[in-house]
Amino acid sequence: xxxFTGAGHDHFASSSLQPWLVALSLMIAFLASCAALQTAAxxxxxxxxxxxxxxxxxxxxxxxxxxxxxxxGMLAHEVPFPVSYDLxxxxxxxxxxxxxxxxxxxxxxxxxxxxxxxxxxxxxxASGVAGMHYxxxxxxRMPARLLYEPYMFGFSLxxxxxxxxAALGIARRRTGLFIRLAAALVMxxxxxGMHYAGMAAARFEPQPTIALGKLLFLEANYHAIRPEVMAVxxxxxxxxxxxxxxxxxxxxxxxxxxxAREAEALRLGQQRMAALxxxxxxLIVVTSDGATVLEAAGPHExxxxxxxxxxxxxxVPDDGIRLTGLVALVAGGACTSATDEIRIDLAxxxxxxxxxxxxxxxxxxxxxxxxxxFHDVEERSAVxxxxxxxxxxxxxxxxxxSRFISMMSHELRTPLAAILGxxxxxxxxxxxxxxxxxxxxxxxEIGRAGRRLxxxxxxxxxxxxxxxxxxxxxxxxVEAQGLLRLAVRTAAEKARRAGVRLEHVDTGPVHVLADxxxxxxxxxxxxxxxxxxxxxDGEVVVLVEVRPDGIAALTISDTGIGxxxxxxxxxxxxxFQADDGLSRRFEGAGxxxxxxxxxxxxxxxxxxxxxxxxxxxxxxxxxxxxAARDLAGACDDRPDTAEETAIx
Numbered sequence: 001x002x003x004f005t006g007a008g009h010d011h012f013a014s015s016s017l018q019p020w021l022v023a024l025s026l027m028i029a030f031l032a033s034c035a036a037l038q039t040a041a042x043x044x045x046x047x048x049x050x051x052x053x054x055x056x057x058x059x060x061x062x063x064x065x066x067x068x069x070x071x072x073g074m075l076a077h078e079v080p081f082p083v084s085y086d087l088x089x090x091x092x093x094x095x096x097x098x099x100x101x102x103x104x105x106x107x108x109x110x111x112x113x114x115x116x117x118x119x120x121x122x123x124x125x126a127s128g129v130a131g132m133h134y135x136x137x138x139x140x141r142m143p144a145r146l147l148y149e150p151y152m153f154g155f156s157l158x159x160x161x162x163x164x165x166a167a168l169g170i171a172r173r174r175t176g177l178f179i180r181l182a183a184a185l186v187m188x189x190x191x192x193g194m195h196y197a198g199m200a201a202a203r204f205e206p207q208p209t210i211a212l213g214k215l216l217f218l219e220a221n222y223h224a225i226r227p228e229v230m231a232v233x234x235x236x237x238x239x240x241x242x243x244x245x246x247x248x249x250x251x252x253x254x255x256x257x258x259x260a261r262e263a264e265a266l267r268l269g270q271q272r273m274a275a276l277x278x279x280x281x282x283l284i285v286v287t288s289d290g291a292t293v294l295e296a297a298g299p300h301e302x303x304x305x306x307x308x309x310x311x312x313x314x315x316v317p318d319d320g321i322r323l324t325g326l327v328a329l330v331a332g333g334a335c336t337s338a339t340d341e342i343r344i345d346l347a348x349x350x351x352x353x354x355x356x357x358x359x360x361x362x363x364x365x366x367x368x369x370x371x372x373x374f375h376d377v378e379e380r381s382a383v384x385x386x387x388x389x390x391x392x393x394x395x396x397x398x399x400x401x402s403r404f405i406s407m408m409s410h411e412l413r414t415p416l417a418a419i420l421g422x423x424x425x426x427x428x429x430x431x432x433x434x435x436x437x438x439x440x441x442x443x444x445e446i447g448r449a450g451r452r453l454x455x456x457x458x459x460x461x462x463x464x465x466x467x468x469x470x471x472x473x474x475x476x477x478v479e480a481q482g483l484l485r486l487a488v489r490t491a492a493e494k495a496r497r498a499g500v501r502l503e504h505v506d507t508g509p510v511h512v513l514a515d516x517x518x519x520x521x522x523x524x525x526x527x528x529x530x531x532x533x534x535x536x537d538g539e540v541v542v543l544v545e546v547r548p549d550g551i552a553a554l555t556i557s558d559t560g561i562g563x564x565x566x567x568x569x570x571x572x573x574x575x576f577q578a579d580d581g582l583s584r585r586f587e588g589a590g591x592x593x594x595x596x597x598x599x600x601x602x603x604x605x606x607x608x609x610x611x612x613x614x615x616x617x618x619x620x621x622x623x624x625x626x627a628a629r630d631l632a633g634a635c636d637d638r639p640d641t642a643e644e645t646a647i648x
Contacts, residue, residue: 012147012203012204012205013079013080013081013144013204013205013206014080015077015078015079015080015204016077016078017076017077017078018075018076018078021072021073021075021076022073022076024072024076025069025070025072025073025076025192025195026069026188026192028065028068028069028072029065029066029069029187029188029191029192030184030185030188031065032061032062032064032065032066032068032069032191033062033065033183033184033185033187033188033191034180034181034184035061035062035065036058036061036062036065036187037180037183037184037187038180039054039057039058039061055102055105055106056102058101058102058105059098059099059101059102059103059104059105060098060102062101062105063094063097063098063099063100063101063102063128063129063132064094064097064098066097066101066129066132066191067093067094067097067098067132067136069191069192069195070093070132070133070136070195071090071136073192073195073196073199074136074137074140074199077199079142079144079204081142081143081144081204081206082142082143083140083141083142084140084141084142085136085139085140085141086138086139086140086141088139089135089136089138089139090136090139092135093131093132093133093135093136093139094132096128096131096132096135097128097129097131097132099128100124100125100127100128100129100131101125101128101129103121103124103125103128104121104122104124104125104128104164104168105121105168107120107121107124107168118165118168118169119165121165121168122161122164122165122166122168122169123161123164123165125164125165125168126157126160126161126163126164126165129160129163129164129191129194130156130157130160130194130198133156133160133194133195133198134198137198137202142204143206143207144204144205144206144207145204145205145207146202146203146204147202147203147204147205148201148202148203149200149201149202149203151201152197152198152200152201153198153201155197155201156194156197156198156200156201159190159193159194159197160194162190163187163190163191163193163194166186166187166190282298282373282374282375282376283296283297283298283299283302283303283306283344283346283373283374284296284297284298284371284372284373284374285297285306285314285371285372285374286367286369286370286371286372287311287327287369287370287372288362288368288369288370289331291310291311292308292309292310292311293306293307293308293309293310293311293314294369295307295369298374301346302346302349305346306346311323311324311327311372312324314344314345314346314374315342315343315344315345316343316344316345316351318343319342319343319344322340322342323342323356326338326339326340326342326356326358327358327370327372329358330358330359330360330370331360331370333360336359336360337357337358337359337360338357338358339355339356339357339358340355340356341353341354341355341356341377342354342356344356344374352376352378353376353377353378353381354374354375354376354377354378355374355375355377356372356373356374356375357372357373357375358370358371358372359371359372359373396573419446471518471598471599471602473515473518473599473602473603474515475513475514475515475603475604476513476514476515476516477511477512477513477626478511478512478513478514478516478519478626479509479510479511480509480510480511480512480544480552480554480623481506481507481508481509481510481544483514483516483519483520483523483554484504484506484523484542484543484544484554485504485506486520486523487520487523487524487527487542488502488504488527488542490524490527491524491527491528491531494527494528494531495531495540498531498532498534498536499536499537499538500531500534500536500537500538500539500540500558501537501538501539501540502531502539502540502542503539503540503541503542504541504542504543505541505542505543506543507543507544510544510546510552510625511625511626512552512623512624512625512626513603513604513623513624513625513626514603514605514623515602515603518599518600518602518603519603519621519623521595521596521599522595522596522599522600522607522621523554523556523621525592525593525595525596526556526592526596526619526621527540527542527556528592529592529593529619530556530558530560530617530619531558533558533560533561533617534558534559534560534561534616535560535561538558538559538560539558539559540556540557540558540559541556541557541558542554542555542556542557543555545620546625550624550625551622551623551624551625552622552623552624552625553608553620553621553622554620554621554622554623555618555619555620555621556618556619556620556621557616557617557618557619558616558617558618559615559616560616560617561613561614562611562612562613562614562615562616562617563609563611563613563617564613565613568609568611571593571609573594593607596621600621600622600623603623604623604624605621605622605623605624606622607619607620607621607622608620608622
């Protein structure tokens with residue numbers, strides 16, 4: 001295929017170069033290099049089909065640019081005889097350059113390449129470029145033999161390999177504008193060096209024996225289209241292609257940058273939304289058939305537990321039917337949204353009350369299903385319960401205040417009126433000088449009214465001490481029967497005046513763990529109520545009951561008027577009277593049971609009240625039974641003496 005110069009080949013035609021066509025070829029090489037580098041940058045950033053499109057465009061612009069530069073350079077080479085070109089070989093040379101350059105770009109466009117990939121791709125591309133060059137020269141039709149000088153021929157092949165490898169290596173780089181321009185200049189020098197080295201290796205040996213007809217044909221072809229005109233057309237075509245490629249790459253890069261920014265903004269938005277959902281308390285699930293959770297968003301543990309679950313399994317067993325019914329209501333088209341409060345149990349968090357909202361978004365292509373949101377209202381429910389409790393306490397306090405004001409207006413005014421009235425009678429000497437027997441009754445009434453006031457004031461002060469935490473108890477081992485005997489002796493006179501029989505049933509010693517002083521005060525209040533609300537000829541019986549659970553109940557039973565059922569739960573509230581009419585019939589501030597209950601609870605005991613309205617009441621002071629070893633050294637088996645000393 002190739003003939004080389006040697007002995008006997010010493011008569012060659014002279015040739016020259018047209019400078020402006022050489023300059024045009026260099027410009028085409030530079031523009032092709034710029035376009036190739038621009039498309040190479042797009043190859044590295046593109047993905048999928050766009051990547052393959054840019055690889056094809058890069059191969060076409062680089063191979064086509066080199067071919068255009070080669071063809072214009074061929075036209076710039078002037079020889080003293082007419083030259084034409086074989087169309088088939090010329091087109092094949094173009095296709096060879098484009099095909100092998102594209103293959104080279106495919107090899108080096110991978111994310112990771114081995115150490116031999118780039119040289120291998122360079123060798124393949126160099127073969128295509130060199131094949132294109134020498135196939136294009138073989139397409140020349142002229143009255144001369146084409147020979148090659150061996151050393152320059154080999155040098156042109158070396159330049160082709162170096163140029164191709166350098167071009168592919170630069171194509172892999174991510175460089176700035178000025179670096180790319182410099183690289184394009186280097187590629188231009190390499191491509192032009194390969195071409196003009198190959199042209200320098202060419203030798204044209206005239207053949208005078210060519211037939212006259214062929215000469216006339218060649219001359220006719222020679223004068224048909226001038227080489228300069230053909231060069232201009234080729235250059236314009238190459239420049240147009242290169243400009244289109246460069247412009248397309250620039251526009252694509254701008255769109256790619258814009259798309260990358262939008263994608264980054266979308267990614268950050270999705271991350272932000274995911275972070276907000278994961279740190280929110282609400283759980284949102286999507287289902288298409290109303291039965292299975294297809295998507296879940298919200299706290300990570302909840303979303304993970306809900307994904308793939310049956311809708312009914314999200315709720316506690318008792319509320320599962322309600323949840324599925326709510327979903328079925330929306331899924332059936334009865335309404336577009338529905339809400340209810342349902343208890344949910346997920347991720348081992350226990351049953352929690354949630355506001356459940358079901359919305360039909362099957363018409364929305366972005367969702368295409370039913371969206372169910374679960375808003376945790378357990379804390380809200382707890383707050384509402386606390387607020388309700390606080391409101392009830394405030395209402396209770398308000399009622400207690402009202403009762404206190406009502407009680408004080410009666411309980412203070414009545415004894416004070418008695419004191420002032422009798423004092424006025426004595427001062428006016430209504431029965432003569434002082435010393436008359438009538439005044440003795442007045443003095444007794446004044447004393448009784450004063451003691452009533454003192455008792456009420458002491459009760460109020462005692463309740464204040466208990467509420468303020470100032471009351472101190474000292475638990476010890478105390479004999480319960482002794483406490484009852486002391487309380488019976490204390491209440492005996494009041495029972496006698498009221499005409500009430502008072503009986504103590506002693507069943508034997510029982511030791512309890514208590515504070516004797518506090519127990520005596522509690523029993524005094526309980527005995528006072530039992531006697532006060534028992535009619536004449538009634539009976540009050542006291543005894544100690546021992547329970548199997550280690551509790552001793554100091555029991556006080558009366559045959560009095562009893563307590564109405566609706567008032568039984570409130571009798572221990574401050575200033576409470578079971579009947580407003582009772583406050584006018586019976587004395588008392590309504591603090592006895594309140595104080596008794598508070599003192600009992602300070603000792604670790606309780607007060608139980610059973611009552612049948614119209615038949616009587618039984619009150620039990622329940623205290624723990626004390627073992628012999630309890631509070632050793634602090635026992636007092638003689639409560640009578642101890643309490644008598646304590647109360648003076």
